Amino acid sequence: MQEKTNGTEDKGRADTPVVLVLPGKNGRGRMLCFTKKKVLAAVAACVACVGVLAGAAGYFGYQYYRYPVDRKGYEEYLSHKKEQEARLQNLLADNEKMLRDMSEIRTLETKLRRAVIRSSGDRDFSDSLDKAGSKDDPAGPAYLGQGGPMADIGMMDVVGAQNKNLKAQIHEQKTKMNELLSILEKRYDSGSSLPDLWPTEGGTISSYYGTRMKPMGGSGQDWHPGIDIAVDYGTPIYAAAAGTIDTAGWVSGYGRYVRIQHAHGYTTAYGHMSGIAVAPGQQVRKGEIIGFAGSTGYSTGPHLHFEVQVDGQTVDPLYMLGKAR
Numbered sequence: 370m371q372e373k374t375n376g377t378e379d380k381g382r383a384d385t386p387v388v389l390v391l392p393g394k395n396g397r398g399r400m401l402c403f404t405k406k407k408v409l410a411a412v413a414a415c416v417a418c419v420g421v422l423a424g425a426a427g428y429f430g431y432q433y434y435r436y437p438v439d440r441k442g443y444e445e446y447l448s449h450k451k452e453q454e455a456r457l458q459n460l461l462a463d464n465e466k467m468l469r470d471m472s473e474i475r476t477l478e479t480k481l482r483r484a485v486i487r488s489s490g491d492r493d494f495s496d497s498l499d500k501a502g503s504k505d506d507p508a509g510p511a512y513l514g515q516g517g518p519m520a521d522i523g524m525m526d527v528v529g530a531q532n533k534n535l536k537a538q539i540h541e542q543k544t545k546m547n548e549l550l551s552i553l554e555k556r557y558d559s560g561s562s563l564p565d566l567w568p569t570e571g572g573t574i575s576s577y578y579g580t581r582m583k584p585m586g587g588s589g590q591d592w593h594p595g596i597d598i599a600v601d602y603g604t605p606i607y608a609a610a611a612g613t614i615d616t617a618g619w620v621s622g623y624g625r626y627v628r629i630q631h632a633h634g635y636t637t638a639y640g641h642m643s644g645i646a647v648a649p650g651q652q653v654r655k656g657e658i659i660g661f662a663g664s665t666g667y668s669t670g671p672h673l674h675f676e677v678q679v680d681g682q683t684v685d686p687l688y689m690l691g692k693a694r
Contacts (some may be wrong), residue, residue, distance in 0.1 A: 411485060438694040457528060464531040471538050481643055490666075559657045561631035564689050565610035568639065568675050569662065572600040575672055593640070594683040595676035602643060602671040604662040608691075609637045609677070614651045623674065624666025629657050636681075640674035641666050 445505045576584065576597035583591050612631035620626035622641035625648060630636055643663025647653060677686045 391506070427445070441545050460528050461531070464528065464535065464536065467535055468509075468531075471535070471542065474542055478542065478549070480564075482549060488518075526636060561611040562635065564631060564635050564637045564677050566607060566609045566655055567689075567690060568609050568637075568674055569598050569600050570604055572598040572604070572673070575599040578683075578687065585667065595640075596673050596686050597672045597674055599672045600662045602663060604671075604673075605658045606642060606660045606673055608655060608657050608659050610635060610651045611655045612637075612653060614647045614649050614653060617645050617647050617649050617651075619665075622667035624668065625660065625663065627665075634680040636678040638674075638678075640675035640676075641672060642669045643671075666671055 441570045496560040504683040551582065574596055576593055578593060578596050580590050583589050606627075608629055610629070610631045612629040612635075614638070615630045616626060616628040618626065620640070623638075625645050626638065626640045627642065627645060628636060629639045639660065641663055643665065644661045645659070646661070647659045653659060662671055662673050675686050677684050677689050
């Protein structure tokens with residue numbers, strides 16, 4: 370019974386009203402009555418409000434402190450973005466220029482092909498040139514351009530697509546040009562194997578083919594199996610015809626020496642060079658540099674010794690060179 374009484378007393382204390390008398394008009398007071406529980410609840414609510422306000426003040430204070438740093442980073446981001454956009458625009462402009470250049474190259478290739486066809490007078494040869502890519506393929510990379518107002522496409526995607534198309538066009542054009550070159554080389558192979566190209570840049574014949582006075586070692590005559598062409602030291606030496614390098618190195622009185630085997634039994638030889646630019650077994654085209662003039666071996670000064678053989682027998686090089694004239 371005693372414990373029950375204490376519990377009732379504690380409850381009674383908690384419910385004990387608190388009376389506040391506020392002065393009013395005409396001397397009449399106003400009385401407010403609160404229980405202890407309501408007072409405690411009001412105090413707790415005030416404390417909570419103070420805590421929320423303190424937290425809000427701290428958050429906004431932190432944001433105020435961080436604002437200059439975040440703004441600086443954002444401005445740097447915008448500046449970097451503008452730079453990237455400017456670079457992308459430059460890349461797009463370069464790509465557009467390359468596309469125009471590729472179009473000009475295709476036009477020149479077509480004109481060259483048509484000019485060769487007109488000048489050949491050979492129907493079969495003209496047909497082979499025409500088939501070797503003279504007509505543009507509608508499915509080729511030059512006709513794969515696409516586009517539209519696609520908002521989800523970035524500028525990098527545009528540049529990447531253009532570069533891919535350009536690479537395909539360049540590959541296609543190289544293939545066409547190689548085909549054209551191959552046909553032309555086959556067409557003129559017989560002419561390219563004839564050693565009728567003057568083997569130096571300019572020069573003067575200082576010794577002709579045949580019997581001559583000995584250039585050194587006393588008086589008398591000797592047989593000269595070629596011609597000597599006096600030129601400046603280091604002047605380029607050219608292959609007189611297309612062929613295969615048979616010898617490239619030092620040979621007795623010829624000094625640095627190159628011999629080329631050509632088709633149809635022709636052979637050419639070049640002596641007294643200061644330097645050699647080819648190696649045995651190498652294929653060379655007509656007019657390709659094979660070395661440089663010098664004065665190695667038995668020589669009195671810079672010149673090129675040039676020989677021509679037909680089926681193993683020397684002939685006058687001027688006879689072959691005269692063929693071109």
